[in-house]
Amino acid sequence: MMKEDLFNLIKKHQYNISIYTEDIFERRCQEEIIRSDEDNSSFVYIEFDFENLENILGNKANALQFWNIFLETLSKNKRGSDIIGFLEHESGIGLLLLDSKLEGWTRVAGRFQRTASKHNFDIMNLVFEKNVKPIVYPSCIQDIQPQDTQKQEQ
Structure with missing residues (x-):
């Protein structure tokens, strides 16, 4: 149902x-992991789960307003x-911010909140606090400097 609402x-x-189908989106995520590894770049991955959002927002009207603002x-x-x-x-929407780190997500989240404020939709802050957990890839190897890896290879 939510898919139809989004397209409407x-x-x-x-x-x-454009919203990729789940198969293509999953493939693009995998490709981005490979590209990030090869280029020593990073990206931010965020999930927006339909059911969790509707639970936080309380009803279908608020959920539609959220998606309209989104x-x-x-x-x-x-x-x-x-x-x-x-x-x-x-079950939801995924968002990939390519060549970004956490600051990129912070900027995007600020834009969502400014748009929500313009529409007097203050509950947006609650959604971001309770439901949205950005993942920065590759967070586990971010602190390794390129020269460190070169030394290890020698």
Whole structure:
């Protein structure tokens, strides 16, 4: 149901947004992990689970308002490199911010909150506190300097 609602919002507002199917999105995530490893770059991965969001927001009307703000924000501020896709079993939306670190997510989250404020949708802050946990890849090897890896290889 949520998938249909999202596509209706995109069509209604004529947002220039594409949402990958779950299979293609999963493949793009895997490709990005490989690319990040090869290029020593990073990206941020965020999940927005439909059921959890609706539980936090309390009802379907608030959930639709959340998604409208989400899409409006992305359509106005989307970088061509950012990727949006459905999660497994279409249980939510995933967002990949390529060539980004946590600061990139902080900027995007601020844009969501400014758009929400414009629409008097103050509950957006609650959603970000309770439900949104950005993952920076590769957080486990971020502190390793390129020269350190070269020394290890010699």
